[in-house]
Every structure is written in structure tokens, then in C-alpha cells.
Amino acid sequence: MHLTKKARAVLGYRLDKFKGENLFPQNDLDGERPTGTLDKLHTQANESLGFKFRPYDCRHTFATRAVENGIDLVTLASILGHASLRMVIRYAHPSETHKADAIKQMETARINARAKAV
Numbered sequence: 001m002h003l004t005k006k007a008r009a010v011l012g013y014r015l016d017k018f019k020g021e022n023l024f025p026q027n028d029l030d031g032e033r034p035t036g037t038l039d040k041l042h043t044q045a046n047e048s049l050g051f052k053f054r055p056y057d058c059r060h061t062f063a064t065r066a067v068e069n070g071i072d073l074v075t076l077a078s079i080l081g082h083a084s085l086r087m088v089i090r091y092a093h094p095s096e097t098h099k100a101d102a103i104k105q106m107e108t109a110r111i112n113a114r115a116k117a118v
Contacts, residue, residue, distance in 0.1 A: 063091035
């Protein structure tokens with residue numbers, strides 16, 4: 001599995017902190033009661049902060065940032081575990097700025113090609 005340095009550090013911390021193979025064990029070492037489900041905590045956090053946030057929003061953000069940073073769709077599909085590019089397109093949402101930059105890049109390439117042809 002390919003991870004960023006920060007993600008590796010977070011996961012490494014959890015592996016060091018808890019015994020066994022689970023990153024989020026039922027009876028962790030902090031003395032608190034185990035979390036039955038994340039859904040209830042997620043709902044409570046959203047309500048108290050006034051957010052409308054779904055955990056899958058993180059996948060959308062990751063896919064969008066990956067595309068904006070030049071990761072090709074085939075590689076991104078593999079990273080996300082998608083069998084088709086159709087699913088990747090559902091997750092990646094390039095910003096207006098990114099789209100404008102793409103048009104500028106095409107225009108620059110066209111101008112440079114003309115200059116070389118002369």
C-alpha cells in the first residue's frame with residue numbers, strides 16, 4: 001500500500017500504541033469506553049460544529065487533489081481501488097482554477113509549437 005509520510009506516521013503511532021493487529025481496537029489503552037460506531041460520533045460532531053460532512057468527502061478531496069497534482073486517472077483508479085475510470089470521474093472534481101490553468105497550458109503549448117515551426 002502506498003501512503004504519504006504523514007499517513008505512515010499516524011498509522012505507525014497507532015500500531016505502536018495498541019497491541020494486536022487492529023488500528024482501532026475495541027478496548028484501547030486510553031481508559032475510555034470503546035466506540036460502538038463512528039456514525040453516532042460523526043453525527044454529534046457535525047451537529048455541534050454546524051458541518052455537513054460525510055467521511056466519503058475525504059475520498060472526493062483526495063481524488064480531486066491527486067488529479068490537480070498530475071496523477072493520471074489509471075493510476076488514481078488503482079490507488080482508490082476502482083475497476084473502472086467511470087468511478088474515478090465520480091470522485092475527482094477539478095476546481096475552476098485548475099480547469100482555467102489547463103486551458104492556459106494548452107494555449108502556451110500551441111504558441112510554443114508555432115514558434116518552433118518558424
